Amino acid sequence: LAERAQAAGAELYLDGGHNPHAARAVADALAALTRRDGRPPVLIAGLLANKDAAGFFSAFAELGPRIFTVPFESETATQxxxxxxxxxxxxxxxxxxxxxxxxxxxxxxAAGERARVVICGSLYLAGEVLARSPETWPS
Structure with missing residues (x-):
């Protein structure tokens, strides 16, 4: 994933935060970065069903990133x-x-080569993304 983002000229970040407080911290950091360089933020998000999805996304309302939601391996993942x-x-x-x-x-x-993509919302999702990286689990 990182290679694909880099080849496209985008930045890619991974965050395991999964509650409104963590979302606010990510949103604040993204807002500061966006003010600095104008890169449009985009979120790839997945959350467990027992998490406050409304509160999580509300933290990003002012920033207005485009959101792409994804599944991950968990019986309690929100569709x-x-x-x-x-x-x-x-x-x-x-x-x-x-x-x-x-x-x-x-x-x-959606955001082009200047995209700043953040994969977030679940430690399970973060783990799946990390497990795909050869840097994480070299053979």
Whole structure:
């Protein structure tokens, strides 16, 4: 994933925060970065069903990033369409995706080469993303 983002000229970040307080910290950091260089923020998000999705996405309302929601391996993961609905209720443009790969493709297409993509919302999702990286688990 990092290689694909880098090849497109985008920045890619991974954050395991999964509650409104963590979302506010990420939103504040993204806002500061956006003020500095104008790169548009895009979120790829997945949350467990027992998390406050409305509060999580509300933290990003002022920043207004495009949201792409994704599934991940957990019996209690919120389905992407339901999660996209929560983001829309917070006033954000959101699209449900079938995978992180699809979400990254759409994020890069939506925001272009200057995109700043943040994968966030769940430690489970973060773990899945890290497990795919050869730098994390070299053979």
């Amino acid at each position: 992407p369409e339901a999660l996209a609905g929560a983001a829309r209720e917070a006033g954000l443009a959101a699209t449900a995706c079938e995978s992180v790969d699809e979400a990254l493709d759409r994020a890069l297409e």
